[in-house]
Amino acid sequence: GAVVSQHPSWVICKSGTSVKIECRSLDFQATTMFWYRQFPKQSLMLMATSNEGSKATYEQGVEKDKFLINHASLTLSTLTVTSAHPEDSSFYICSARGTETQYFGPGTRLLVL
């Protein structure tokens, strides 16, 4: 099956710093990628849809100035958490749209101290 990678797999940062997470589709081109956040024992919550070459579409309640998304190529989307705070600590998962389904990355665990 298709492979989607994320980097880093986990990150610890100080409050107020910015963190960039990369999502790559390794063996297929993805014009559309999705970013989710998942809190412990909770479901995946869609944050935004990333479209190659255009602005991301954010879900209601997600601050676009805080969660910057860039989809510069058909295989790479990045999520930057700006001025991170402890409440941003979560598991961030990306997915890439394939022909019949979406393929998820392994996730990035963010801990903001």
Place this chain on the structure above:
Amino acid sequence: QKEVEQDPGPLSVPEGAIVSLNCTYSNSAFQYFMWYRQYSRKGPELLMYTYSSGNKEDGRFTAQVDKSSKYISLFIRDSQPSDSATYLCAMGISTDSWGKFQFGAGTQVVVTP
């Protein structure tokens, strides 16, 4: 009320038993139904994908959809300790909106040797 309801478990079964998982939903427009397996600290992995009502079988896995009752199920036969994971159901209206599929909260399954 959530659009997709899923019992969080945990559901503990002995090795070799049948695991029975289910989700209920409220949106009658849902047409596509999926089951994902998520190991701890990993991204979800697609297990089964169904479009219509009825049964679909793939190896030890059987997915059932009952649109009239707004109820879907996943059965795992001959369960193994390696099946221990969280199982997420997901559903959506069309394949044009893969990323916007609604996820259940996930059921944690523990298969004991």
